[in-house]
Amino acid sequence: MDDNTRCPTSRITRQFFEEVEIRVMDWPALSxxxxxxxxxxxxxxxxxxxRNPVPSSVEELKTALLEEWHGIPQETVKKLIRSMKIRLQAAIRARGGNTDID
Structure with a gap:
């Protein structure tokens, strides 16, 4: 699933998905x-x-990503999951348009 932004819909990305046999769901624009x-x-x-200093190489970036990913509190994840009801209600009110929910 992607959101139809340039990155996942670029030619090189689509070619990569085809090469590694990743099926991509059709997704409506502006959803x-x-x-x-x-x-x-x-x-x-x-x-x-x-981070200080910010990562300056691919290896430093990989390390930073892993460290920071593992450092995100589970409460943050739970909060996002709990927010789905409010997000869905806002999308329904907006008739599928933009919402002011972060």
């Missing part, structure tokens, strides 16, 4: 993003770039 993992990716991104 609301209800996937809570996006919020975890954002948390991970902030944690990695807040």
């Amino acid at each position: 609301p993003d209800m996937n809570t993992i996006e919020h975890l990716w954002d948390e991970l991104n902030r944690r990695v770039w807040a």
Whole structure:
């Protein structure tokens, strides 16, 4: 599943998915993003770039990503899961359009 942004729909990405036989779901353009993992990716991104010093090589980045991923509190994950009811209600109110839910 992807959100139709450039990265997952680029030609090179589509070719890679075909080569490794990853099936991608069709997803409507401009649909609301209800996937809570996006919020975890954002948390991970902030944690990695807040490091001092920031990673300056691929190996440092891999290490930082793993360390920070394991450092995200389970309460953060649980909070995102618990937020789904509110997110779905907001999407219904917005008739599938944008919501103000973070």
